Amino acid sequence: MSDAIVIEEVSKRYRLGASAPADTLREAITRFVRARLPGRRPAPEMPSAVARDRREIWALRDVSFSVARGEVVGLIGRNGAGKSTMLKILAHIIEPTSGRARIRGRCASLLEIGTGFHPDLTGRENVYLSGAILGMRRREIDRKFDEIVAFSEIERFLDTPVKHYSSGMYVRLAFAVAAHLETEILLVDEVLAVGDAAFQRKCLGAMSPGANKGRTVLFVSHNMDAIRSRCGQVHCFDRGQLVFSGPAAEGVDYYLKTSDLPAPVTAISLADNPAAQCEGLRLLDITLRNPAHPAVGPCTGDPLSIWLRYRSTRAFASPGFSFAISDMRGIELIRLTTLPISGFPIEGLHPAGAVELFLDELPLVAGPYALSFAFVRVNVAVVFALPNVLQFEVAPSDVYKSGFKPDQSRGRIVVRHHWSHAPEADPI
Numbered sequence: 044m045s046d047a048i049v050i051e052e053v054s055k056r057y058r059l060g061a062s063a064p065a066d067t068l069r070e071a072i073t074r075f076v077r078a079r080l081p082g083r084r085p086a087p088e089m090p091s092a093v094a095r096d097r098r099e100i101w102a103l104r105d106v107s108f109s110v111a112r113g114e115v116v117g118l119i120g121r122n123g124a125g126k127s128t129m130l131k132i133l134a135h136i137i138e139p140t141s142g143r144a145r146i147r148g149r150c151a152s153l154l155e156i157g158t159g160f161h162p163d164l165t166g167r168e169n170v171y172l173s174g175a176i177l178g179m180r181r182r183e184i185d186r187k188f189d190e191i192v193a194f195s196e197i198e199r200f201l202d203t204p205v206k207h208y209s210s211g212m213y214v215r216l217a218f219a220v221a222a223h224l225e226t227e228i229l230l231v232d233e234v235l236a237v238g239d240a241a242f243q244r245k246c247l248g249a250m251s252p253g254a255n256k257g258r259t260v261l262f263v264s265h266n267m268d269a270i271r272s273r274c275g276q277v278h279c280f281d282r283g284q285l286v287f288s289g290p291a292a293e294g295v296d297y298y299l300k301t302s303d304l305p306a307p308v309t310a311i312s313l314a315d316n317p318a319a320q321c322e323g324l325r326l327l328d329i330t331l332r333n334p335a336h337p338a339v340g341p342c343t344g345d346p347l348s349i350w351l352r353y354r355s356t357r358a359f360a361s362p363g364f365s366f367a368i369s370d371m372r373g374i375e376l377i378r379l380t381t382l383p384i385s386g387f388p389i390e391g392l393h394p395a396g397a398v399e400l401f402l403d404e405l406p407l408v409a410g411p412y413a414l415s416f417a418f419v420r421v422n423v424a425v426v427f428a429l430p431n432v433l434q435f436e437v438a439p440s441d442v443y444k445s446g447f448k449p450d451q452s453r454g455r456i457v458v459r460h461h462w463s464h465a466p467e468a469d470p471i
């Protein structure tokens with residue numbers, strides 16, 4: 044069986060700072076046009092010390108692997124390991140610094156929000172454009188159109204330019220297009236994380252070996268259960284290098300055992316994070332506090348305050364702040380929101396404000412967890428999402444007053460409970 048994807052000694056170097064070269068055609072064009080706008084002065088020369096400080100980062104180093112036709116393969120690894128860079132090279136969004144990446148077959152990719160569709164065209168027009176780019180005839184696309192619309196569940200917005208879509212709507216349409224057009228290879232980055240849980244399940248189902256019609260899939264995720272259940276093989280990256288290739292279950296175990304997790308924290312600044320702002324809302328920071336034992340931090344059975352500061356130029360109707368806590372396998376354990384269905388609606392945002400989610404008793408056993416954030420609006424799905432934005436550690440506690448401090452070797456959740464025991468009154 045011939046290989047659908049062949050990666051040969053691929054390396055990618057990024058230069059940080061002043062004179063980073065243009066990575067994408069879109070960036071290069073934007074730079075070219077901006078430089079020629081009337082009234083725009085040329086950028087001042089960088090001071091020589093800064094110009095010399097061209098720090099380099101190797102996002103990928105000497106990576107080689109191949110993917111057989113029809114295989115569903117996972118790429119895993121910590122934040123910054125090089126997974127998205129690998130997919131972008133395969134999708135020809137960026138060029139490798141050295142090495143070769145070859146792809147044989149018609150390929151659709153779902154990478155970052157904003158790549159793929161043309162912002163000024165409507166959803167409908169983008170479906171046809173995507174099909175045309177893949178070399179499909181209009182009649183072929185017509186035949187698939189209803190399936191695509193039904194899968195995406197955004198029929199009402201089909202004639203709206205996609206630049207007005209929320210990221211959740213964008214991903215819905217992009218996934219529907221990628222999954223239903225006649226492609227042989229599908230590259231999927233973590234974009235699915237911005238969809239709601241039901242849509243994520245639907246997408247994962249469509250990528251499963253039974254449903255994907257022999258398509259080759261390369262799939263990046265931090266959700267180890269999704270990787271284990273969907274993928275035959277995985278490749279695990281660590282700081283740009285391929286450190287494991289093999290069967291999915293072994294790869295997931297390897298990753299969970301060997302990846303040194305980032306140091307847990309109880310606060311994170313988001314002021315410089317471009318992913319933490321959208322539609323006039325800008326997040327400043329998120330802080331976790333244990334008001335009962337401030338020095339201990341999050342602790343089983345203690346209260347936990349999750350405090351988020353923001354600035355906003357818009358009030359938004361029924362703004363939905365949503366926090367989710369997952370374990371390190373990516374399994375979501377708690378998700379709470381301020382959408383009206385939650386019983387805690389928020390009326391509107393302030394120019395400078397803060398929201399607090401207060402858990403009376405943190406029901407998680409000791410161990411590492413990840414906090415995710417999403418900003419959601421009624422009927423508009425997710426506006427923006429920050430998956431795994433902060434990783435924190437829950438401290439052990441004698442929560443049952445028995446001297447035993449539950450940890451992740453025994454489930455994840457503690458609940459108030461009791462046992463009883465008595466002789467049976469009428470044994471048969």
Ligand SMILES: Nc1ncnc2c1ncn2[C@@H]1O[C@H](COP(=O)(O)OP(=O)(O)OP(=O)(O)O)[C@@H](O)[C@H]1O
Nearest residue numbers: 057058066100102121122123124125126127128129
């Ligand atoms: N355009 C860029 N300019 C400079 N450095 C970059 C650029 N894009 C990525 N990097 C760096 O390259 C490295 C690999 O990034 P990449 O996005 O591939 O990681 P990833 O495995 O997808 O991480 P995550 O799980 O957080 O999505 C990181 O150190 C990142 O900071």
Ligand SMILES: [Mg+2]
Nearest residue numbers: 126127128232
């Ligand atoms: Mg990535």
